[in-house]
């Protein structure tokens with residue numbers, strides 16, 4: 001049961017040069033789970049195959065850089081090259097169905113997401129199964145928006161993904177003892193954040209990692225303009241991580 005992480009897109013809220021927004025593909029036993037689906041992710045996935053064979057997509061929150069490519073994915077499923085294919089499950093936050101309907105009303109039609117994807121809402125702390133993996137969602141602070149981090153396991157190996165988060169003890173809880181902690185590090189300095197906080201500096205991500213006892217920290221959602229100090233590992237589009 002080997003598990004792999006493929007970083008499809010790792011940009012912050014604005015794209016790094018040539019980069020895609022948040023999209024992290026977890027593969028285990030031939031099944032695939034996509035964590036977030038920001039702009040540029042679908043195009044990147046289509047460079048490898050005619051239409052991405054993904055069993056499930058899970059969205060951390062409804063900021064555009066984490067879900068925007070669900071819109072072109074809908075059109076591909078409805079009238080494009082994916083119309084004959086089984087639609088992926090689409091796991092969204094607890095009030096996500098209503099959110100999708102409101103977004104659909106503006107972007108096409110209210111039920112465009114439910115017509116195409118198999119939409120499911122996850123519940124905090126209640127593990128759910130998708131693409132043969134077990135996922136647990138934990139609420140994290142991200143300005144005033146309802147936002148979750150994910151912990152994904154195949155029973156043997158585990159990945160924690162922060163999504164977007166301000167500083168919180170919950171980050172350490174999310175990543176407690178896991179193999180890889182993929183943690184956002186958007187900011188240069190804490191005072192450049194809003195109030196309430198919504199993102200982390202690299203130092204704050206390192207603090208959360210140390211408190212978690214996780215094995216490996218990979219920083220992501222980092223502007224290219226902000227290099228990290230040597231010794232810290234930074235995600236890049238195309239990075240592959242093998243959990244075996």
Ligand SMILES: [Zn+2]
Nearest residue numbers: 012013065164
């Ligand atoms: Zn983001």
